[in-house]
Amino acid sequence: MSDGNVLLVDDDDAIRTVVAHALRRAGYRVRTAACVADLDRELQLGLPDVLLTDVVLPDGDGIEIAARLHATAPDVPVIVLSARNTLTTAVRATEAGAYDYLPKPFDLDILTKTVAAALGRKGVKLPAQTDDEDRSLPLIGRSPAMQEVYRVIARVVSNDLTVLVSGESGTGKELVARAIHDLGHRRAAPFVAINMAAIPRELIEAELFGHERGAFTGAAQRTAGRFEQAAGGTLFLDEIGDMPIEAQTRLLRVLQSGEFTTVGGARTIRADVRIVAATNRALQQAVADGHFREDLFYRLNVVPIALPALRERRGDIAMLARHFLERAGEAGLPRKVLDEGAVRALEQHDWPGNVRQLENLMRRLAALLRDDRISADEIVAMLDVGQSPPCQAPDLGLDAAVRQFLDRLARSEPAVLDDGTLYDRLLAEVERPLIEAMLARHGGNQLRAARAIGLNRNTLRKRLDMLGIDPMARPPARELR
């Protein structure tokens, strides 16, 4: 049995009663305070071994209390309890020197265990407080799964540990990487992203490490790689599972030695970057299949952050949807609101394209609907995009396009057949329906569609721009003539 001294500050009588009871049952001596003034009186009577504090108090802010106590009595761990379950709160609490942050509602068992752990680790050195706290924190969501993500982010912003973010496409992996950069001490230096799936495999090493003049055909001058561009900042290695094995070996060497050599050069440069890698597939499986080096996996997976799929945190959907409608409004699109049925329809959907798909849908609704209120019917109609019946080869609409083309050809002058443009014209005819159908089939996910078609993602993006295709749009119904 512990005889630790706990001081609990919360203006909610029920929370004070329940928490104090649970902690007393666990063997702690508990004092309580309902506001900052009460707390000050209690502190004059003696310091506790652990302080638990709510954030919003009638006469002050619990995080300021944490910072104050951390400055005057750094040995006393502070656990912040908050109903404002945002990344901002988690990060502010950690920066203020709090030992831990527990989102409300919390589990009493977890609270008791956290208090026990805090008592066992008193005197832990915590990150220093930083200056500007109201930096833009873009991650939305209060689900328990996102709370866990915030807690891990809050723990890594003050160090340079390598982070591996995993999650399905569109779950916010890049956003997490940016948040880690923007909140950390490297934020004044660049955040540089490189996507392994978007670069031809043979160019990845040159892109990462730079190359000397003449290092390979077409290398007319020395070019700095992403490691050099990101010096002092953060390098985001997206879709790390797509990295060719030779580049993996080279990256591993860099991570081990802290230095790299440019392609074709004898020059060694210190790698001063924080690495955040991301993957949308199970890297362990890639390791088991021999496609990803196990030693590199462990080097990258120092701090894992697993982002939940949107369907695993349906409680966040309404908040995210409203956030995206608001953003669309700020961007000049008409302001719209969701009615209750619309929210339910959104919450029931499975979101194969995750937050990105929800964001695109909200933007399209804001742009296309005439009504100010969005109803369930409109959501369902727009979500219907590309749902092909199961167990049936989907109709990509290509046969119709080709038939129409052949039809026109049959009706034209015979010389048109031999004018040297047939190949290009036929391709032009099928490209749009092919891309539209494959995008729809993959829920608007460009990476998956590109992979399925056999195109590089960058090439697909360029073609979308060229053809003016909206990746989330429903493909137009093609008539057979």
Ligand SMILES: Nc1ncnc2c1ncn2[C@@H]1O[C@H](COP(=O)(O)OP(=O)(O)OP(=O)(O)O)[C@@H](O)[C@H]1O
């Ligand atoms: N929690 C969130 N709050 C607000 N916006 C989000 C959140 N998660 C994702 N988004 C938005 O969704 C879109 C997709 O996010 P992001 O590019 O970070 O996903 P990703 O997992 O890196 O995707 P991919 O694997 O396809 O590269 C972005 O526009 C991002 O701003």
